[in-house]
Amino acid sequence: MSSLAVYALCVVVLFVKMLAVSCYQGYFRLRLKIFVNPEDAAVFYRPAQATEHPEVIRAARVWANDLENIPVFFVLGGLAVVLDTPVAACTVLCVLFTLGRIFHTLAYLARWQPWRTICYGVGVICLMGLGGQVVVAVLS
Numbered sequence: 001m002s003s004l005a006v007y008a009l010c011v012v013v014l015f016v017k018m019l020a021v022s023c024y025q026g027y028f029r030l031r032l033k034i035f036v037n038p039e040d041a042a043v044f045y046r047p048a049q050a051t052e053h054p055e056v057i058r059a060a061r062v063w064a065n066d067l068e069n070i071p072v073f074f075v076l077g078g079l080a081v082v083l084d085t086p087v088a089a090c091t092v093l094c095v096l097f098t099l100g101r102i103f104h105t106l107a108y109l110a111r112w113q114p115w116r117t118i119c120y121g122v123g124v125i126c127l128m129g130l131g132g133q134v135v136v137a138v139l140s
Helices: 003-032 038-043 054-082 087-110 115-139
Strands: none
Touching: 003 054, 003 087, 054 087, 054 115, 087 115
């Protein structure tokens, strides 16, 4: 499988993961009928709440963390593919980053430490590896 194919699959998997986090938030909002936006609460004939449910807040933190990391992967992974870096290394880094982000989300939502931090670290190391590959390719 080419680096581009692996990278493309990882991008789709990360999209699905982020969509699942949104669904997780929606599940808790709908199940408990707790909404902070008045127009959303009005649909269910409920008053708007001052704060979100704790699980919704937790999922929002996952989203924020994803938005700090996943776009960087999109850029560095894409550059690594375009610059034709070594296929094996690029593939391993893309797959490990994606798995790291999936398990980071699961660990975050389940409150599993130190696993959440370990998974986060795996992702950061992969980003550094992709960045290193890009630099080497550019300087070669």
